Amino acid sequence: MHKPFIPGLGLAAVLLTAALASCSGDEDGTPPEADAGVTERDSGLPPEDSGTPDAGDAGEDAGTPDAGADAGTPDAGEVFPPATLSGFGLFTGTPASGGLRPVEGNIPYTLTTPLFSDYSVKTRTLFIPPDTSARYSASEVLDLPVGTIITKTFAFPADLRVPEENVRVIETRVLVRRPGGWEAFPYFWNEAQTEATLANGGRVVRDVRFIGEDGVERRLDYLVPSKNQCLKCHHVQDAQENQVLIPIGVKARYLNRDHDYGGEALNQLQHLANLGRLTGLPPLDSVPRAPDAFNPEEASLEHRARTYLDINCAHCHNPRATSGNTSRLFLNIENTDAFTLGVCKRPGSAGGGVGGEFDIVPGSHSTSILWYRLDTEESGKMMPELGRALRHNQASRLIADWIDAMPPQSCK
Amino acid sequence: MHPLPLSRAPRAALLALVGLLALPACSDDEPNTPDAGQPDSGTPTDAGTDAGTGDGGTGGEVDPANWPQDFSCEGKEQATLTFNPGEEQELQDAVNSLAECTTIQLGAGTFQFDNAVTIRANGITVKGAGKGAQGEATGGEASTVLDFSNAAANTNGLDVVGKLFTVTDLTVWNAKKDGMRIESSSNVYIQRVRTEWSRENLESNGKYGIYPVKSTYVLVEDCEAYNAADAGIYVGQTLHTIVRRNVAQKNVAGIEIENTKFAHVTHNVATDNTTGLVVFDLPGNPIRGTDIYVAHNTITGNNRPNFASVEASSSTVSQVPAGTGTFILASRRVEFEHNTWGDNNTVDIAILSGLAIEADPVQWAPGFFNYASGDIFIHDNTFTGGSGGRVDNGTPDPERRPLGALVGAVYAYGAAAQGSTGVEHVLWDGIDPAPRNEGLSNPINICVTGNTLPGGTQAALVDFDLQAVSGHILSPEQNVAAAWAETRRYEQGAEPYNCSGFTPALTFR
Numbered sequence: 001m002h003k004p005f006i007p008g009l010g011l012a013a014v015l016l017t018a019a020l021a022s023c024s025g026d027e028d029g030t031p032p033e034a035d036a037g038v039t040e041r042d043s044g045l046p047p048e049d050s051g052t053p054d055a056g057d058a059g060e061d062a063g064t065p066d067a068g069a070d071a072g073t074p075d076a077g078e079v080f081p082p083a084t085l086s087g088f089g090l091f092t093g094t095p096a097s098g099g100l101r102p103v104e105g106n107i108p109y110t111l112t113t114p115l116f117s118d119y120s121v122k123t124r125t126l127f128i129p130p131d132t133s134a135r136y137s138a139s140e141v142l143d144l145p146v147g148t149i150i151t152k153t154f155a156f157p158a159d160l161r162v163p164e165e166n167v168r169v170i171e172t173r174v175l176v177r178r179p180g181g182w183e184a185f186p187y188f189w190n191e192a193q194t195e196a197t198l199a200n201g202g203r204v205v206r207d208v209r210f211i212g213e214d215g216v217e218r219r220l221d222y223l224v225p226s227k228n229q230c231l232k233c234h235h236v237q238d239a240q241e242n243q244v245l246i247p248i249g250v251k252a253r254y255l256n257r258d259h260d261y262g263g264e265a266l267n268q269l270q271h272l273a274n275l276g277r278l279t280g281l282p283p284l285d286s287v288p289r290a291p292d293a294f295n296p297e298e299a300s301l302e303h304r305a306r307t308y309l310d311i312n313c314a315h316c317h318n319p320r321a322t323s324g325n326t327s328r329l330f331l332n333i334e335n336t337d338a339f340t341l342g343v344c345k346r347p348g349s350a351g352g353g354v355g356g357e358f359d360i361v362p363g364s365h366s367t368s369i370l371w372y373r374l375d376t377e378e379s380g381k382m383m384p385e386l387g388r389a390l391r392h393n394q395a396s397r398l399i400a401d402w403i404d405a406m407p408p409q410s411c412k
Numbered sequence: 413m414h415p416l417p418l419s420r421a422p423r424a425a426l427l428a429l430v431g432l433l434a435l436p437a438c439s440d441d442e443p444n445t446p447d448a449g450q451p452d453s454g455t456p457t458d459a460g461t462d463a464g465t466g467d468g469g470t471g472g473e474v475d476p477a478n479w480p481q482d483f484s485c486e487g488k489e490q491a492t493l494t495f496n497p498g499e500e501q502e503l504q505d506a507v508n509s510l511a512e513c514t515t516i517q518l519g520a521g522t523f524q525f526d527n528a529v530t531i532r533a534n535g536i537t538v539k540g541a542g543k544g545a546q547g548e549a550t551g552g553e554a555s556t557v558l559d560f561s562n563a564a565a566n567t568n569g570l571d572v573v574g575k576l577f578t579v580t581d582l583t584v585w586n587a588k589k590d591g592m593r594i595e596s597s598s599n600v601y602i603q604r605v606r607t608e609w610s611r612e613n614l615e616s617n618g619k620y621g622i623y624p625v626k627s628t629y630v631l632v633e634d635c636e637a638y639n640a641a642d643a644g645i646y647v648g649q650t651l652h653t654i655v656r657r658n659v660a661q662k663n664v665a666g667i668e669i670e671n672t673k674f675a676h677v678t679h680n681v682a683t684d685n686t687t688g689l690v691v692f693d694l695p696g697n698p699i700r701g702t703d704i705y706v707a708h709n710t711i712t713g714n715n716r717p718n719f720a721s722v723e724a725s726s727s728t729v730s731q732v733p734a735g736t737g738t739f740i741l742a743s744r745r746v747e748f749e750h751n752t753w754g755d756n757n758t759v760d761i762a763i764l765s766g767l768a769i770e771a772d773p774v775q776w777a778p779g780f781f782n783y784a785s786g787d788i789f790i791h792d793n794t795f796t797g798g799s800g801g802r803v804d805n806g807t808p809d810p811e812r813r814p815l816g817a818l819v820g821a822v823y824a825y826g827a828a829a830q831g832s833t834g835v836e837h838v839l840w841d842g843i844d845p846a847p848r849n850e851g852l853s854n855p856i857n858i859c860v861t862g863n864t865l866p867g868g869t870q871a872a873l874v875d876f877d878l879q880a881v882s883g884h885i886l887s888p889e890q891n892v893a894a895a896w897a898e899t900r901r902y903e904q905g906a907e908p909y910n911c912s913g914f915t916p917a918l919t920f921r
Contacts, residue, residue, distance in 0.1 A: 199505070200504075200505045200508035200509050201501055201502075201503070201504025201505035201506070201507065201508050201527075202504060202508070202527050203501075204526040204527055204563075204564050221526075221564055221565070223527060223564040223567075226504060226507075226508045226527060226528075226530050227508035227509065228507070228508050228530040228531065228532040228571075229527075229528070229530050231532055231573075232530075241596055242596075243532075243573065243596075322595065322596055322626075326625075326626065326649075328696050328778070346695070346696075346726060346770065346775065347726055348694055348696055348697065353615060353722040353723065353724055353725055354724060354725065354726060355724050356724050356726070357724070357725075357726045358726075367724070369726060372724075378616070379565035379566050379588050379589070379616075380565075380566060380588060380589050380616065380618065380619065382565070382566060385566055386566065386567075388566075389564075389565055389566075
């Protein structure tokens with residue numbers, strides 16, 4: 001057994017213990033205190049952490065050389081957030097040694113339609129602490145318990161047509177459910193691909209090059225978002241209009257697909273339920289499913305286009321997000337109002353040279369701002385604001401087809 | 413206040429009447445039932461008086477020291493972190509794990525950033541060594557420049573959400589998007605900063621220089637803003653702001669006050685922009701702007717060709733004709749005194765209805781149908797002349813800047829056939845309260861009194877009746893003479909625009 005496994009679960013146990021401690025005299029499930037959506041007091045040791053014995057992980061802990069000796073002594077494994085990704089103990093191996101392998105309990109998953117991130121290849125894991133479980137929700141993000149850790153690792157193969165070869169891993173983003181709410185941390189992989197270190201300030205990787213599935217070489221300056229930039233996408237507004245950090249992808253409809261677990265294909269939600277990590281899962285045939293946006297056999301053009309907009313845009317463009325609230329353009333899948341979906345809607349302030357005057361001109365993608373901003377690569381005009389420097393060709397086509405298929409309408 | 417002034421008007425009829433820039437509008441020769449569809453706002457007695465009462469503030473409000481705070485650093489640990497050029501990555505790492513009430517002290521010189529400086533904490537202060545001077549791309553011994561020329565695409569310069577935020581004595585240079593975007597924040601103090609893009613007249617420059625938005629209690633003072641492709645200083649959707657002693661030049665719009673309540677805008681210089689100092693509400697926004705005090709500003713020579721006015725634009729300022737000193741649109745309870753206007757080629761002041769840019773009243777529903785302007789008091793200012801003689805610099809574009817093209821066409825006729833020397837100092841579009849009712853006298857309470865006018869000035873104000881004018885100009889049988897005949901001119905002091913302001917008067921001045 002690799003050593004990193006143990007401190008990781010130790011950390012989870014600490015988080016869990018802290019949660020129990022904080023819940024004893026207080027209500028749980030409330031959003032973080034009403035400040036500017038800041039993840040406060042995150043530097044250094046959480047007060048709850050110091051001196052807390054590793055209660056709860058004694059079983060797994062036994063056998064480590066320093067087990068017991070470090071109780072009450074903060075060591076690298078318990079500093080939160082850990083300075084390196086390995087400090088979480090969520091993976092064995094490194095990209096340099098044949099790849100990151102999630103430890104037992106750290107469950108890999110994929111989404112039916114993922115957020116586009118400049119063609120990077122993304123792998124995701126979900127760790128829900130032992131003896132806790134997520135609660136199913138039909139439409140919202142799963143209600144995940146304190147101690148949950150979500151990771152997403154971004155990599156560029158030299159050639160997307162052979163995605164397993166010559167892979168350069170750039171960053172791993174970690175979302176942690178803490179007693180006070182979710183926190184996000186970017187970890188940046190070194191050139192040797194042996195370790196990722198906490199990079200709160202973000203990083204820019206110049207001139208990343210790869211060959212696309214179409215055989216065309218692409219180049220970009222890749223932005224590892226800073227910790228605070230995570231909030232730009234990952235938030236909802238609370239009643240005081242403060243931004244509260246939340247995950248995006250872990251919704252039932254995006255998880256509702258099979259995954260290969262050691263040679264066995266299983267529905268991801270069912271797998272979580274089987275492990276006891278998910279409660280309240282109804283029969284699978286009554287669980288909503290977001291289609292693969294690029295597979296015409298899975299759903300209608302409309303449903304696929306709306307799904308793409310939902311996963312790529314709706315984290316901001318929904319009534320509970322700051323910028324969505326300002327723009328009044330709501331691209332979340334639940335929105336059934338044509339106007340706030342953009343049909344013949346003038347944007348509040350889209351600026352000059354953005355393809356047209358209206359967000360969507362039915363029947364005419366080329367004069368629709370929504371399509372223009374999703375298609376363009378011009379700084380200051382492209383959308384989403386963060387995480388895209390390149391055009392997603394397939395998506396540009398999908399949204400164009402969707403708009404063109406609408407009954408033509410003059411917006412004047 | 414009746415929340416739905418249009419509820420008594422058949423919407424289709426109203427749309428036809430006000431859809432003037434959209435296309436051939438009706439001329440007012442058509443029978444017009446005097447009362448049909450008359451909105452209940454905008455009569456002289458009640459124009460705008462629903463707004464601005466209550467927490468309009470006292471005289472003490474214009475002293476930021478008296479502003480209430482919902483966050484304080486008193487009694488809390490207040491650390492100072494110091495960074496010098498070359499320590500950009502360390503600064504970025506620190507900024508993303510800030511304890512509240514931290515001061516970030518930036519040394520003199522030039523910082524090169526590859527990403528936005530994103531702050532999400534309360535009680536933060538960012539201080540440089542000085543803002544330097546216009547055109548300086550690098551910091552000197554007593555100035556600090558944050559250079560974003562090589563930053564990742566689509567990023568702002570400073571990007572802030574927080575309570576009690578202060579930024580002073582620095583320059584944001586060549587931000588990819590907005591220079592300084594401060595959103596959903598309270599008690600914001602922006603002092604002695606400069607935002608600038610290196611090249612003039614580029615549509616691809618960042619849109620906004622200094623951009624506090626959706627905030628409360630915002631001070632912008634002693635700042636400079638140059639070359640923004642939309643607005644140099646843009647206070648948007650904000651409650652309580654003081655904007656004073658700033659300089660805005662070479663922007664499309666110099667200083668913008670948008671969907672904002674309780675703004676005190678004084679001693680600024682707005683020159684050499686497309687439009688100098690503007691006050692407006694945008695459609696679709698829930699904040700109904702009101703109570704704007706504009707005094708001691710210099711708004712001259714704003715004749716820069718509109719470099720945001722490119723094909724397929726949707727922004728408001730991209731439609732503004734060059735040479736517009738000030739425009740007021742969909743705004744109420746706005747007082748101007750002791751300002752100076754002159755040498756603005758199109759007009760010194762235009763008072764417009766929101767319907768002039770968005771004719772569909774339904775689009776104004778979120779702001780309780782706030783398209784109507786009203787209660788505009790222009791007194792004791794100085795108009796130095798040289799304005800109104802060359803609408804949109806003589807380069808009309810009916811597609812991109814339709815209002816300027818209409819005004820230009822009418823005044824070209826006026827100059828040729830009627831002895832007109834140009835657009836009067838104040839142009840009112842005559843739209844509100846739509847639809848127009850000739851039986852009403854000064855229905856939105858515009859008062860123009862006691863201003864110093866150039867010698868020989870005859871009319872100071874024109875009621876342009878844009879709706880009727882556009883009917884004549886845009887109809888297949890274009891009739892410019894008939895359009896001119898719809899416009900009416902008033903000398904200063906003549907009825908009905910010789911009124912003395914609005915009630916209750918602004919309390920903060």
